[in-house]
Amino acid sequence: MSFWEGLLRGRSEQFESGSAATNCIELTKRNPAVSLTKQGAANGNLRVNLSWRMRTSDIEGRSKTSGKLLQNPLKMFQPEVVQAHTQGVVNVDLDIGCLYELTDGAKGVVQPLGGFFGGLNEPPYVKLSGDDRFGSPSGETIYVNLDHRESIKRLLFFVYIYDQTPAFDRTYAKMTLYPSNGPRIEIDLEERAPQARSCAVFALDNVKGELIVHREVKFVYGFQAELDRLYGWGLQWGRGYKARSGER
Template structure:
């Protein structure tokens, strides 16, 4: 089971307008790891942060690679197919999106599905989780950040973790997308392989002398949120948390 901060107790999930998404996008990579929302003119309004994923299977990928090999080597079509054991079939993974926050007044906490810590959009921490997707639906999971209160936000750390399942980050195609109220969307692919990891710090949003800067992190840990906390020096008190069964 994962861990959660018991200082905050949020209410029920709500739905919000998502903000407009531009036709163009910025992809954060190892070489190009930062972008300034302020310089993009995107540091106001409600920013939508979306986690989406789909499962990959060894069967599907195997067939795809096999088709590519046959196109390059057509005579292999007449060779008998090697049958592999189905030791890695479809894995049902529940990825969750969370956000640790630190406000300029020193308040710290976390927004995440565990413990019903859904946050608040119009009051501190100005971060709100819209719901919990347990099935990898196309809509994924979404967190909203009220950037009209950017002067109250010191730093945010968005992370993804696997809830109550076998570690399987390497079995998913996952992506986190930021949709500011203005300007291009920002995309971060979880494309690094860490088969045994349970959590991943995806990106940080920091207020640097009034400028909002997004920085790609992509740091996998083999533990839970408390391990991410120690890695980034948040200093929260963590305890066991569970999801509602409804």
């Protein structure tokens, strides 16, 4: 085996074993579900984090274009047109939210809009830690107290754009679950949905005592009421507002 063959083979093995090496489970269309119970992570506080950053260029588009350069080498000398999407162009304010249904029949939502921040040691055992309006590295976080898992029937975590600017295609967004034990779980909002305003990211269901996380990543063109109808929550919705910066 030559040096270069060995180097390429080593890099291939690193990428193939990337999930194990980084102690991470990535939920995809082909592998959409994982059991927290079987992972030994169905207790303590589950931390669910939303993070995002603005796209600066269409990297995938450029990679597809590179293959065409071989067919037309003269294009190598033409300047590439790159449209940068920054907060100066469009102000995207992504918010995390959670629809909950408890085993006693209680239903509701935890979200920044309207100031529904929930509670961790009291029903619904789901608590929003804060509202990030600028896409900082820390993002937004919701905590779920799984020590009260017997009281939780189902949860639906979603993302919506508060300022009503449909621009999911201008952000790289990811939801990451950090259980009290075991590997973290990542779900990328990788599909392009330029006109969507909301996205159901994942569901957490209590199925006969087993907590199962299931990837959804379903974009809708409305807001929470449309997600409600899609998943049959049956809540009454009205116009809501965020508190000004520094207010609660």
